[in-house]
Amino acid sequence: MISVTSLKFDSEVEESVLEVLRSGNIAQGPKVRQFEELFAEIAGTKHAVAVNNGTTSLIASMQILDLGPGDEVITSPFTFIATLNAILSTGATAVMADIRSEDFNIDPSAIENLITPQTKAIVPIHLYGQVADMNAIMALAKKHDLRVIEDSAQSHGATIDGKPAGSFDLASFSFYATKNLTTGEGGIITTNSDEDAEKLQILRNQGMRAKYEYVMAGNNYRLTDLQAALVIPQLKTYSDVVSQRKRNASRLSEILHGAPGITVPSELPGRSHVWHQYTILLPDGKNRDEFVAHMHGEGVVAGVYYPKLVCDYDLYRNHARVVAGAVENARDIATRVVSLPVHDKLSESEVDTVANAVLTCLGR
Numbered sequence: 001m002i003s004v005t006s007l008k009f010d011s012e013v014e015e016s017v018l019e020v021l022r023s024g025n026i027a028q029g030p031k032v033r034q035f036e037e038l039f040a041e042i043a044g045t046k047h048a049v050a051v052n053n054g055t056t057s058l059i060a061s062m063q064i065l066d067l068g069p070g071d072e073v074i075t076s077p078f079t080f081i082a083t084l085n086a087i088l089s090t091g092a093t094a095v096m097a098d099i100r101s102e103d104f105n106i107d108p109s110a111i112e113n114l115i116t117p118q119t120k121a122i123v124p125i126h127l128y129g130q131v132a133d134m135n136a137i138m139a140l141a142k143k144h145d146l147r148v149i150e151d152s153a154q155s156h157g158a159t160i161d162g163k164p165a166g167s168f169d170l171a172s173f174s175f176y177a178t179k180n181l182t183t184g185e186g187g188i189i190t191t192n193s194d195e196d197a198e199k200l201q202i203l204r205n206q207g208m209r210a211k212y213e214y215v216m217a218g219n220n221y222r223l224t225d226l227q228a229a230l231v232i233p234q235l236k237t238y239s240d241v242v243s244q245r246k247r248n249a250s251r252l253s254e255i256l257h258g259a260p261g262i263t264v265p266s267e268l269p270g271r272s273h274v275w276h277q278y279t280i281l282l283p284d285g286k287n288r289d290e291f292v293a294h295m296h297g298e299g300v301v302a303g304v305y306y307p308k309l310v311c312d313y314d315l316y317r318n319h320a321r322v323v324a325g326a327v328e329n330a331r332d333i334a335t336r337v338v339s340l341p342v343h344d345k346l347s348e349s350e351v352d353t354v355a356n357a358v359l360t361c362l363g364r
């Protein structure tokens with residue numbers, strides 16, 4: 001079976017983890033520090049603060065902004081549930097804006113209508129590896145005095161007009177096992193603000209500025225050196241991983257271009273897509289479950305990210321703090337997306353197998 005993700009660690013990664021294991025210092029230490037320094041370079045920021053997962057990094061970013069009951073946060077409903085769970089965990093209200101089909105990301109023109117005096121932040125998600133329209137989003141944030149937290153869980157190293165994902169205000173990345181870069185479980189917050197970085201460092205370590213000097217209600221959000229050691233070698237070869245994902249995406253598009261009724265994903269002008277997922281839109285009316293089952297029959301695992309809008313689940317549909325305006329475009333897209341294997345471990349013939357399986361299954 002050709003899978004949507006594949007993890008293979010080389011001997012350099014093994015050595016890196018073994019070095020920590022043998023050192024006897026396995027909690028947060030010098031490896032976490034090194035990971036932060038290297039990742040800040042990728043995000044183009046002054047600071048990066050590592051935490052234990054990507055959901056924690058979203059929550060920590062929101063906590064240092066003091067988001068709470070009565071505050072409103074505008075986000076996209078077409079995301080992994082963690083984005084919404086993080087907002088709700090602060091006590092704030094999540095307000096859903098529609099998305100654009102060209103990049104599956106929040107539509108800046110939908111945001112402005114939703115801004116009220118209670119709005120405190122915008123949380124764009126850079127879905128599938130492509131940065132949202134950050135120029136328009138930052139202009140809105142400036143005009144209305146709002147903070148921005150990029151949910152960059154899927155977009156390590158992606159750029160728009162040369163500016164990296166994570167470099168705009170506060171940003172959250174995930175290093176879960178399926179992401180482009182991984183620590184198994186892990187997260188990082190990037191920022192250029194000395195003040196925000198210091199708050200995050202204190203927050204993740206029980207609110208301590210120095211030993212037993214508690215200055216805020218903190219928590220234990222720490223990452224371990226064992227985990228950081230796993231990702232440090234990956235950071236050094238990450239640009240090759242992205243190049244391979246780009247090559248695979250181009251080949252898929254070459255073969256699929258013009259296939260009846262489907263829409264292939266595009267890298268928009270000015271943006272560098274890191275192809276966390278390669279997501280096509282099936283023709284209107286095509287049965288997706290059957291298509292995915294047929295792909296399986298051809299030896300290809302196709303993923304559905306995400307089958308439903310986060311605000312459309314029963315648990316959140318009538319939730320007092322989940323407000324969905326007109327999200328019709330997002331709702332339509334959620335019924336038609338299918339993600340194909342595009343990861344860097346695929347051989348050229350496997351990429352061809354994936355694309356040809358799509359052509360075969362579209363005809364069924």
Ligand SMILES: *Cc1c(COP(=O)(O)O)cnc(C)c1O
Pocket residue numbers: 053054055056079080082083125151153154174175176185186187
């Ligand atoms: C993976 C992911 C998260 C959460 O990250 P975890 O590390 O799994 O907690 C948040 N948002 C998006 C869009 C994600 O894809």
